Amino acid sequence: MSLEVASTVVRLTRSSSFTHSHPKALKPFDSGEIKILLLENVNQRGISLLEKEGYQVESIKKALPEDVLIEKIRDVHAIGIRSKTKLTKKVIQEAKKLLVIGCFCIGTNQVDLEAAANRGIAVFNSPFSNSRSVAELIIAEIISLSRQLGDRNIELHQGNWNKVSSQCYEIRGKTLGIVGYGHIGSQLSVLAEAMGMTVFFHDIIQLMPMGTAKQVNTLYELLERSDFVSLHVPETEETKNMIGEEEIARMKKGSYLINASRGTIVQIPPLIKALQNGHLLGAAIDVFPKEPASNGQFYNNELNSWTSDLLACKNVILTPHIGWLFLFSIIISDNYLFTKLFFNLKGGSTEEAQYMIGAEVGAAIIKYINCGTSIGAVNFPEIDLRAIQDTDKTIRLLFCHYNVPGVLREINEILSDHNVDKQYSDSRGNIAYMMADISNVDDQDIRKIYETVSSNRANISTRIVY
Ligand SMILES: NC(=O)c1ccc[n+]([C@@H]2O[C@H](COP(=O)([O-])OP(=O)(O)OC[C@H]3O[C@@H](n4cnc5c(N)ncnc54)[C@H](O)[C@@H]3O)[C@@H](O)[C@H]2O)c1
Ligand SMILES: O=C(O)CC[C@@H](O)C(=O)O
Numbered sequence: 001m002s003l004e005v006a007s008t009v010v011r012l013t014r015s016s017s018f019t020h021s022h023p024k025a026l027k028p029f030d031s032g033e034i035k036i037l038l039l040e041n042v043n044q045r046g047i048s049l050l051e052k053e054g055y056q057v058e059s060i061k062k063a064l065p066e067d068v069l070i071e072k073i074r075d076v077h078a079i080g081i082r083s084k085t086k087l088t089k090k091v092i093q094e095a096k097k098l099l100v101i102g103c104f105c106i107g108t109n110q111v112d113l114e115a116a117a118n119r120g121i122a123v124f125n126s127p128f129s130n131s132r133s134v135a136e137l138i139i140a141e142i143i144s145l146s147r148q149l150g151d152r153n154i155e156l157h158q159g160n161w162n163k164v165s166s167q168c169y170e171i172r173g174k175t176l177g178i179v180g181y182g183h184i185g186s187q188l189s190v191l192a193e194a195m196g197m198t199v200f201f202h203d204i205i206q207l208m209p210m211g212t213a214k215q216v217n218t219l220y221e222l223l224e225r226s227d228f229v230s231l232h233v234p235e236t237e238e239t240k241n242m243i244g245e246e247e248i249a250r251m252k253k254g255s256y257l258i259n260a261s262r263g264t265i266v267q268i269p270p271l272i273k274a275l276q277n278g279h280l281l282g283a284a285i286d287v288f289p290k291e292p293a294s295n296g297q298f299y300n301n302e303l304n305s306w307t308s309d310l311l312a313c314k315n316v317i318l319t320p321h322i323g324w325l326f327l328f329s330i331i332i333s334d335n336y337l338f339t340k341l342f343f344n345l346k347g348g349s350t351e352e353a354q355y356m357i358g359a360e361v362g363a364a365i366i367k368y369i370n371c372g373t374s375i376g377a378v379n380f381p382e383i384d385l386r387a388i389q390d391t392d393k394t395i396r397l398l399f400c401h402y403n404v405p406g407v408l409r410e411i412n413e414i415l416s417d418h419n420v421d422k423q424y425s426d427s428r429g430n431i432a433y434m435m436a437d438i439s440n441v442d443d444q445d446i447r448k449i450y451e452t453v454s455s456n457r458a459n460i461s462t463r464i465v466y
Contacts, residue, residue, distance in 0.1 A: 032054050032055070032056065033056075034053075034054075034055040034056065034077045034078070034369060035055070035056045035058070035075055035076045035077055035078075035097075036050050036055050036056065036057045036058070036076060036077065036078045036079070036080065036365070037058050037060070037072055037073065037076040037078070037079045037080070038050075038057060038058065038059040038060070038079075038080040038081075038104075039059075039060050039062070039063055039064060039079070039080065039081050039082070039085050040060075040061070040062060040063050040081055040082040040083075040084055040085060040104075041059075041061045041062070041082075042059060042080050042082070042104045042358060043104070043354035043355055043357060043358030044358065045354070045355045045358030045359050045362065046080060046102075046104060046357070046358030046359070046361060046362035047059050047358070047362075049358070049359065049362035049363065049366065050078075050362055050365065050366065053366055053369075053370070055077075055078075055369075061294065062084075062293050062294035063081075063082075063084035063085045063293040063294070064085065064293075065293075066086070066088075066090075066091065069085065069091055070090075070091055070094045073091060073094060073095040073098065074094055074095065074096060074097070075097065076095070076097065076098060077097050077098065077099050077100070077369065078098070078099060078100045078101070078102065078365050078369060079095075079098065079101055079102070080101075080102040080103075080104055080361065080362075080365070081101070081102070081103060081104065081110065081111075082103070082104050082105045083105050083107055083110055083291075083321065084110070084291060084293055085110060086110055087101060087110060087111040087112060087116070088112050088115075089112045089115035092112060092115045092116055092119060092121065093115070093119075095119070095121070098119070098121050099120075099121060099122070099368065099369060099461075099463075100121060100122050100123075100124065100365050100368045100369060101116060101121060101122070101123045101124070102123075102124050102125075102361040102362070102364060102365045103123065103124065103125040103126070103361065104125075104126065104357050104358065104361045105125065105126065105130070105324070105357065106125060106126060106127060106128070106129075106130060106131070106183075106324075107125075107234060107235065107262060108123060108125050108234075108378050108379075109234060109235035109236070109262060111123055111379075113378060113379035114379070116379055117379045117380055117428070117429070117431045118430075118431065118460070119460065119461075120400035120431075120460040120461030122368055122374050122377040122379065122380040123377060123378050123379045123380070124361055124364035124365065124368070124376055124377055124378070125361065125378055126356070126357040126360045126361050127183065127376075128183040129353055129356040129357045129360055130323075130324030130353045130356075130357065131183040131184045131187050132187055133323065133324045133353050134184045134187075134188075134232075134260055134323040134324055135184055135187035135188040135191055136191070137260060137286070137319075137322075137323050138188050138191075138230050138258055138260060138284075139188070139191050139192065139195065141258055141284035141317055142171055142176070142192070142195075142197075142228050142230075142256075142258070143171055144284070144317055145228070145256045145258075145281070145282040145283075145284060145315060145317065146168065146169045146170070146171050146174070146256070147168050147169075148164075148167070148168055148282070148314075148315050150315065150316070150317045151314060151315055167254075167281060171195055171196070171197055171228075172195065172196035172197070173196060173197070173198070174197055174198070174227040174228065175197065175198045175199075175200065175225055175226050175227045175228070176188075176189075176192045176197045176198070176199050176200070176226060176227070176228045176229075176230065177199075177200045177201070177202070177216075177222040177223065177225060177226030177228065177229045177230070178199065178200070178201040178202070178213075178230055178232060179201070179202050179203075179219065179222065179229065179230070179231045179232065179233055179242075180201075180202075180203060180231065180232035180233035180234070180261065181201040181202075181203040181207050181209075181215070181232070182203075182232065184232045185201060185203070185230075185232040186207075186210050188230060188232070189201065189209070189210045189211065189213045190210050190211060193210075193211045193212065193213065197228075198212075199211070199212075199213035199214070200213065200214050200215075200216050200222055200225055200226060201213055201214075201215055201216070201222070202215070202216050202217075202218065202219050202221070202222040203215065204238075219242075219247065220247075220250050223247055223250040223251045223252075224250055224251075224252065225252075226251070226252065226255060227252060227254075227255050227256070228255065228256045228257075228258065229251060229255065229256070229257050229258065230258040230259075230260075231243065231257075231258065231259045231260070231261045231265055231266070232260075232261050233261055233262075233265060234261070234262070235261070235262035235264055235265065239261075239262075239264075239265050240264045240265065241264065241265070241267055242265050242266075243257070243259075243265060243266045243267065243271075244267040244270055245267070245270040245273075248270050248271060248274045248279070248280070249274075249279070251274075251279070251280065253278075253279055254280075254281050255280060255281065256280060256281055256282045256283060256284075257271065257280060257283045257284075258283065258284045258285075259283075259284070259285050259286065259287060260284075260286035260287060260323040261287060262287050263287040263288040263289040263290070263291065264289055265287075266285070268285075268288075268289070268304070268306050268310060269306055271283060271310075272306060272309045272310055272313060275313040275314070275315075275316065276313065281315060282314070282315030282316060282317075283313075283315075283316050283317075284316070284317040284318075284319075285310075285316070285317070285318055285319075286318075286319045286320075286321055286322065286323045287321050287323075288303075288304055288321075289304060290303050290304050291303075291320075291321055295320075299318075299320070324353055364376055364377075370465060371384075371387070371396070371465065372396060372398035372435050372463065372465060374433060379428075380428060380431065380433060381425075381426035381427050381428045381431060381432060381433040382426065382428075383424050383425065383426045383433055383434075383435050384424075384435070385422050385424055385435050385437055386422075388437055393439060393440050393441055393442070394421065394437055394438065394439045394440075394441075394466070395437070395438050395441050395446055395449075395464050395465070395466040396435060396436070396437050396438075396464065396465045396466065397415075397434075397435070397436045397437075397438060397449060397453060397462070397463075397464055398433075398434075398435055398461075398462070398463040398464070398465065399411060399433070399434045399435075399436075399453055399456075399459070399461075399462050400431065400432070400433050400434075400459075400460045400461045400462075401431075401432050401433075401434070401456065401458040401459055401460050402430055402431070402432070402458040402460060403427040403429070403430050403431060403432040403458075404457075404458050407432070407456065407457075407458045408425060408434065410456060410457075411434065411453060411456065414449065414452045414453055414456075415436065415438060415449070418438045418439075418440070418441060418445065418449070419438065419439045419440055420436050420437070420438050421437045421438065421439050422436070422437045423435070423436040423437075424436075431460070432458075446464055446466070449464065450462060450464050
């Protein structure tokens with residue numbers, strides 16, 4: 001494999017609050033030359049943080065088709081995306097200047113993480129800013145499915161008064177099976193128990209149950225025991241098509257399936273069959289194998305060939321990937337229970353979730369560009385050093401390289417004439433990352449260190465920040 005060299009020298013932020021210091025004369029780039037591309041309507045909080053750093057930020061509201069994305073990505077140092085933008089190996093190979101990818105969401109399946117790491121590109125996400133919103137959505141859907149709220153709502157909107165109680169149930173005493181007991185699954189577990197449900201979960205790792213929830217050994221055991229099955233796994237090779245004909249057949253007759261994880265986890269045609277023949281009493285689907293790149297009249301058979309069949313099924317709640325944008329409230333007034341559902345892309349706590357994600361991922365991008373900090377990266381060795389206090393002659397060397405024997409010795413030989421104040425290195429698979437703060441270096445030294453380190457046999461990317 002050829003060793004691609006991505007190199008940048010940028011001003012190092014000298015305090016944790018990212019205040020500006022004056023750039024040195026020799027540095028080839030300043031922060032105004034750092035270009036950031038943000039896609040899919042990233043929250044204004046993230047945009048403002050990045051602009052405040054002096055970077056050139058372009059923000060586009062939708063996902064881009066591959067050819068346009070390739071054109072645009074060639075020129076940028078950072079890209080911010082959500083769930084729709086596919087950063088494949090092909091796209092990443094074209095991104096010659098790219099240092100960092102920010103996923104302004106939880107899922108990172110839309111990025112080829114290995115291809116990014118192999119090019120020295122760190123990937124960050126927001127691992128739990130919207131977990132609670134998804135868990136609340138699922139509780140709302142469990143009640144809605146159990147009471148057929150979606151159908152009653154559509155009927156009444158069409159002028160049809162249909163007061164029925166047949167196959168409408170309380171959720172108290174029912175069993176919820178959670179597949180994937182991470183941030184979202186465990187939050188859901190707590191909420192479901194508070195509503196009087198019994199909770200089972202299945203995960204590939206042994207986990208501490210919340211409350212009185214119980215971990216079961218196999219997916220089939222969970223499917224056979226649950227009145228409601230809710231999926232909260234990431235998209236991986238193992239989870240793709242995880243719920244198909246056989247799994248749905250294992251579910252209890254009269255049970256419900258909920259998927260707000262990723263659209264590839266559930267095979268929709270067997271789900272439609274089970275809804276049509278009454279094996280399942282309902283389903284709630286927030287994510288789809290193919291989703292439109294922007295809002296509009298795109299939800300039809302052209303998008304997914306079975307769309308009209310799914311739309312014709314009874315008691316199916318369909319939402320446009322808004323799991324994290326959901327506010328649910330129950331108001332108890334006198335003896336009445338009013339259930340209010342808000343599906344609103346801009347209101348209430350939705351702004352809070354977006355704001356938090358914008359702040360978290362925006363800050364991670366800034367810290368990586370300015371200081372090299374990779375803590376929280378999902379594909380990269382995670383390292384950091386405390387901030388440099390000496391404002392004059394200390395530089396920070398950031399060396400991402402293939403994890404081969406003898407490389408650190410070679411780099412330390414290059415640095416042996418200098419005073420290395422602090423040094424830290426870590427590896428993850430075949431990628432290693434070293435950070436070294438070197439004091440008392442003049443402008444000529446900076447150039448020399450950069451040239452010798454970046455021409456090392458294992459170099460993937462070398463940066464110097466100061
Ligand atoms: N609909 C939305 O708007 C929305 C919002 C946020 C997240 N998501 C999706 O939900 C997923 C889960 O989010 P999270 O924050 O809880 O993730 P997480 O990483 O905290 O938890 C995922 C859990 O799934 C488990 N798991 C992985 N493979 C498994 C398998 N084959 N079988 C059983 N368990 C398995 C993991 O061990 C982990 O405990 C995300 O990856 C994302 O794709 C959707
Ligand atoms: O914002 C999005 O598009 C994705 C939301 C959600 O699926 C996530 O992974 O956080």
